[in-house]
Amino acid sequence: MTDEPAGGPPPGSPTPDPKPTSAADAARRGLDWTKLRAASAKSYMDAILAEKSRTHLYWAGGAALAAILVAFAGFWIFAIKDLPRMPDSASLWTLNRQPGVTFADVNGKTIGIRGAFYGRSVTYKELPPHVWQAFIAIEDRRFFEHRGVDRQGMIRAMLANVAAGGTVQGGSTITQQLVKNLFLTPERSIRRKLQEMILAGRIEARLTKDEILDLYLNRVDLGSQAFGVDAAARRYFGKSAMELTVAEAALIAGLPKAPTDLSPIRNLAKSKARQLVVLEAMQDAGYITSEVRAAAAEAPITLAGRTSGEGEMGYIFDMAVDEARKRSGQISPDLVLRLTVDVALQDAAVQTLRAGLGPLGRVKCPPPKEDAKGKTKTNCRKLQGALVMMDQRGAIRALVGGSNYEESKFNRATQARRQPGSSFKTFVFAAAIEQGLDPETVRYDEPITIQGWKPQNYDETFTGAVTLRTAFAQSLNTVAAEVADEVGVNRVADLACRFGVQSLPCTDEARRKTPIPPSIALGSMEVTLLEMTQAFSTFMRDGQRLDGFLIERVENSRGDVLYQRPAVNPLMVYEPDNAHTMNGMLGRVVQTGTGTHARLNDRDVAGKTGTSQDWRDAWFIGYTGNFTTGVWVGYDDFHPMPRITGGGAPAEIFASFMRVAERGVEPRDLPGVHPPPVSRARQEMSSFYRSLAEAFGKIIPGREKERRDDRP
Numbered sequence: 066m067t068d069e070p071a072g073g074p075p076p077g078s079p080t081p082d083p084k085p086t087s088a089a090d091a092a093r094r095g096l097d098w099t100k101l102r103a104a105s106a107k108s109y110m111d112a113i114l115a116e117k118s119r120t121h122l123y124w125a126g127g128a129a130l131a132a133i134l135v136a137f138a139g140f141w142i143f144a145i146k147d148l149p150r151m152p153d154s155a156s157l158w159t160l161n162r163q164p165g166v167t168f169a170d171v172n173g174k175t176i177g178i179r180g181a182f183y184g185r186s187v188t189y190k191e192l193p194p195h196v197w198q199a200f201i202a203i204e205d206r207r208f209f210e211h212r213g214v215d216r217q218g219m220i221r222a223m224l225a226n227v228a229a230g231g232t233v234q235g236g237s238t239i240t241q242q243l244v245k246n247l248f249l250t251p252e253r254s255i256r257r258k259l260q261e262m263i264l265a266g267r268i269e270a271r272l273t274k275d276e277i278l279d280l281y282l283n284r285v286d287l288g289s290q291a292f293g294v295d296a297a298a299r300r301y302f303g304k305s306a307m308e309l310t311v312a313e314a315a316l317i318a319g320l321p322k323a324p325t326d327l328s329p330i331r332n333l334a335k336s337k338a339r340q341l342v343v344l345e346a347m348q349d350a351g352y353i354t355s356e357v358r359a360a361a362a363e364a365p366i367t368l369a370g371r372t373s374g375e376g377e378m379g380y381i382f383d384m385a386v387d388e389a390r391k392r393s394g395q396i397s398p399d400l401v402l403r404l405t406v407d408v409a410l411q412d413a414a415v416q417t418l419r420a421g422l423g424p425l426g427r428v429k430c431p432p433p434k435e436d437a438k439g440k441t442k443t444n445c446r447k448l449q450g451a452l453v454m455m456d457q458r459g460a461i462r463a464l465v466g467g468s469n470y471e472e473s474k475f476n477r478a479t480q481a482r483r484q485p486g487s488s489f490k491t492f493v494f495a496a497a498i499e500q501g502l503d504p505e506t507v508r509y510d511e512p513i514t515i516q517g518w519k520p521q522n523y524d525e526t527f528t529g530a531v532t533l534r535t536a537f538a539q540s541l542n543t544v545a546a547e548v549a550d551e552v553g554v555n556r557v558a559d560l561a562c563r564f565g566v567q568s569l570p571c572t573d574e575a576r577r578k579t580p581i582p583p584s585i586a587l588g589s590m591e592v593t594l595l596e597m598t599q600a601f602s603t604f605m606r607d608g609q610r611l612d613g614f615l616i617e618r619v620e621n622s623r624g625d626v627l628y629q630r631p632a633v634n635p636l637m638v639y640e641p642d643n644a645h646t647m648n649g650m651l652g653r654v655v656q657t658g659t660g661t662h663a664r665l666n667d668r669d670v671a672g673k674t675g676t677s678q679d680w681r682d683a684w685f686i687g688y689t690g691n692f693t694t695g696v697w698v699g700y701d702d703f704h705p706m707p708r709i710t711g712g713g714a715p716a717e718i719f720a721s722f723m724r725v726a727e728r729g730v731e732p733r734d735l736p737g738v739h740p741p742p743v744s745r746a747r748q749e750m751s752s753f754y755r756s757l758a759e760a761f762g763k764i765i766p767g768r769e770k771e772r773r774d775d776r777p
Contacts, residue, residue: 157247157272157280158186158280158283158623160248162399163180163290164399165181165183165290165399166178166180166385166402167182167183167184167399167400167401167622168381168382169402169403169404170407170408171404171405171406171407171460174408175299176404176406176408177375178290178300179386181290181399182290182296182299182300183292183293183295183296183622184283184291184293184295184299184305185295185305185622186293186295186623187279187282187293187295187306187307188275188279189275189279189282190275191307192309193307193309195309195314195353196294196306196309196314198347198352198353199311199317199318199343199347200239200281200318201239202318202346202349203319203343203346203347204238204318204321205237205242206346206350207238208239208240208278209274211238212266213238213262213265213266213269214238214240214265237261238265239277240265240268240277240281241261241265242285243265243280243281243284244264244265245261247284248264282294283622283623285321286324287317287321287324288325288329289301289324293622294309298317300330300369301313301329301330301368302369310361311344311353311360311364312340312344312361312366315340315343315361316329316337316339316340316343316366318343319339319343320336333366333368337366340362340366341362344361375470377414377415377466377469377470378406378470379470379474380467380476381411381464383474384476384479384615385402385615385616386400388614388615388616389402389619389628392616399621400620400627401619401620402616402618403616404615404617405462405614406461406462406463406464406615407462407463411462411463411464411465413725414454414464414465414722415465417452417722418450418452418465418696418718420718421698421714421715421717421718421721422448422450422468422714425709425714426447426450429446429447429448431444444702446702446704448468448698448700448706449467449698449701450467450477450696450697450714450715451466451476451478451594451697452478452594452694452696452697452722453465453594453595453598453613453695454598454692454693454694455598455613455693455694456692457605457606457691458611459599459602459613459614461614461615462726463722463726464478464479464615466479466480473701477701478593478595479593479594479595480593481594481697481701482593483592483593483594483682483699484591484678484681484682485597485682486587486588486676486677486682486684486711487545487587487659487673487676487711488597488673488674488684488686489561489590489592490537490540490545490587491601491651491673492560492566492600493548493549493557493586494537494548494647494650495560495647496549496552496556496559496560497548497552498647499640500552502533502552504532504537504649504650504740505532505534507530507531507532507533508530508531508532508533508544508547509529509543509547510522510527510529510531510536510544511527511529511543512527512543513547515550515583516583520542520543520546520584520586521542521543522541522542522543523542528541533548533650534649537650537658538653538654538659539659540654540659542586545587546584546586546587549585550583550586554581554583554586555576555581557585558570558571558585559571561600563639564599564600564603564610564638565596565599565600565610565612566597567596568590568591568592568596569581588675588677594696594697598686598693599693601672601673601693601695602693603638603639603644604639604644604651604671604688605688605689605692605735606635606644607644607736608637608638608639608640608643608644609637609638610636610637610638611635611636616628616630617629641736644737645736647671648671648736648738649737649739651671651672651673651687652669652670652737652739654671654672654673654674655671655672655687658674659674659712660672660674660685660716662713662716662717663716663717663720663723665689665724665727668690669689669690669732669733669738669739670687670723670735671687671735672685672686672716673686673687674710674711674715674716676709676710676711679705680705680706680707680709681700681704681705682697682698682699683698683709683710683711683715684698684711685712685715685716689723689727689732689733690735691726691727691732691733692723694719694723694726696718696719697715698714698715
């Protein structure tokens with residue numbers, strides 16, 4: 066008998082039964098063996114399947130995680146792909162400002178605002194504590210603790226909104242609000258919120274808390290186009306932010322939630338209700354006591370009055386904006402313009418101009434006419450006027466460009482080119498004085514022809530021998546034309562250009578295209594009221610020219626000076642002695658000539674009337690020792706007026722306005738306005754010529770004096 070190998074039978078083989086077995090036992094043992102093998106196979110297959118399931122699960126989880134990461138990365142890229150770049154700290158003050166212009170008068174008082182209003186730049190430490198505390202209490206109580214995003218505040222706001230079933234609190238910090246104002250659109254989306262949080266963190270890393278709060282208080286939208294606390298204080302209460310009471314500060318601090326709807330100008334009841342919420346928040350934060358809160362809640366809210374429009378300041382504002390953009394180079398979208406205008410004088414100018422036009426200024430509507438197509442046309446015209454006043458420095462103290470700015474924005478003082486009529490004779494006689502003629506020089510008022518042109522006097526008669534002084538005072542056309550021809554019309558134009566009348570052809574090239582006609586002696590070439598006024602002011606300054614200016618300084622709302630008018634030395638364009646002689650001739654016009662309606666009893670006044678052909682334009686430009694003022698009256702469509710002359714309505718408007726302007730101002734003499742008596746021989750000669758005129762009467766037209774066409 067052979068022994069079995071050590072270790073027993075092979076694994077998995079049936080154990081031999083030492084005893085003989087029956088067939089039934091053998092069958093049972095075979096079935097057990099089969100079940101055992103089946104169970105073993107099933108266990109093996111289950112293990113394989115479980116391993117595959119885990120592998121599939123791992124792959125599925127990994128794929129899902131990868132998809133999530135890809136989606137997040139894609140969203141992140143989408144969120145930050147157009148994220149604004151963070152500029153330097155200084156640029157944040159002017160970044161994306163709404164365009165706006167603030168106008169201040171000669172005394173620095175705000176007299177008008179166009180577009181957005183930013184007020185004056187302030188720091189929170191300059192303000193009364195209750196001003197900035199009101200914003201902190203209602204908008205971001207943990208401002209000095211977080212780093213741009215307040216997670217505690219977000220959770221608190223979310224819970225409060227869920228409990229209330231609506232939005233009752235916001236989770237945005239002051240830094241986030243600043244980001245939204247500076248960089249982002251008002252869009253409400255997860256993407257914009259993510260951008261807001263990212264940029265808030267960047268600003269916190271770039272600026273200190275003090276700088277962030279200062280920037281916020283100067284840029285926050287507070288309704289009615291007021292940006293910043295100082296702008297809101299001035300717009301709503303007519304005072305600076307330094308003067309705000311607790312009640313006023315709380316009302317303003319409540320506006321950022323809904324600046325348009327809560328504006329006290331639009332809905333005072335809503336803004337008042339919001340104010341009470343702010344006051345409660347200030348008490349909860351420990352900034353004010355319950356007594357202060359109660360007193361502020363009961364304090365009346367008095368809003369500053371606001372005019373519905375700009376009134377006649379609109380002409381000045383238009384002119385100032387154009388000039389400021391040129392001066393400042395449009396560096397900043399928000400400008401603060403310090404003007405030379407005196408509000409009291411401007412109001413007086415508007416009122417006297419309207420009163421001077423009186424019934425003549427009413428709209429005239431002639432009977433309607435049918436045109437070639439059979440359509441009925443009605444041509445209604447309104448008599449217009451304009452006024453400009455300048456002081457010794459050339460500063461424009463008042464300017465009115467029309468009878469009503471709301472009806473017409475066209476500035477007739479600066480944009481309208483009109484014929485100056487006899488007022489231009491001033492330059493004719495000034496050129497004659499410069500060429501050596503004397504006011505007592507005698508010339509003849511008689512019919513004359515110059516290059517085919519036959520000037521006529523206003524009354525179509527002639528006086529005969531007259532002095533230049535008398536001819537100028539009586540505005541005799543024939544003598545002016547003769548003197549201009551004698552001196553040379555180009556010399557007359559040269560002098561007017563030197564004085565600042567730049568509408569004329571002032572260069573040789575311009576005169577080749579537009580030669581100077583003989584009729585320039587009577588003001589046939591068109592000019593503006595502003596340049597005529599500044600030209601006349603040269604006599605007031607003893608022959609020194611200073612062009613008119615309207616802007617002293619241009620700043621942005623932060624206080625950075627973009628332009629400061631430099632010290633300007635006047636340009637001597639006319640000898641002082643000659644200027645004094647012209648003062649005497651222009652003074653004679655007012656004393657005894659065509660401009661007697663412009664007289665002021667206690668002041669030296671000199672000036673000249675002007676009436677263009679067919680009474681289309683009427684002018685008076687005059688001056689005292691302090692101010693020069695020009696007045697124009699006419700129709701915009703050049704239609705003839707009802708015989709209005711420069712010595713009528715314009716001279717009367719001048720006198721009425723100058724009485725107001727000179728009130729309380731120290732008088733200044735005009736040298737030469739009262740010339741010394743002429744010599745006895747001159748007196749006898751003048752008397753002789755007057756006696757001849759009286760003896761023979763007016764000269765009858767018909768004996769005309771022909772001037773040579775080749776005279777220079």
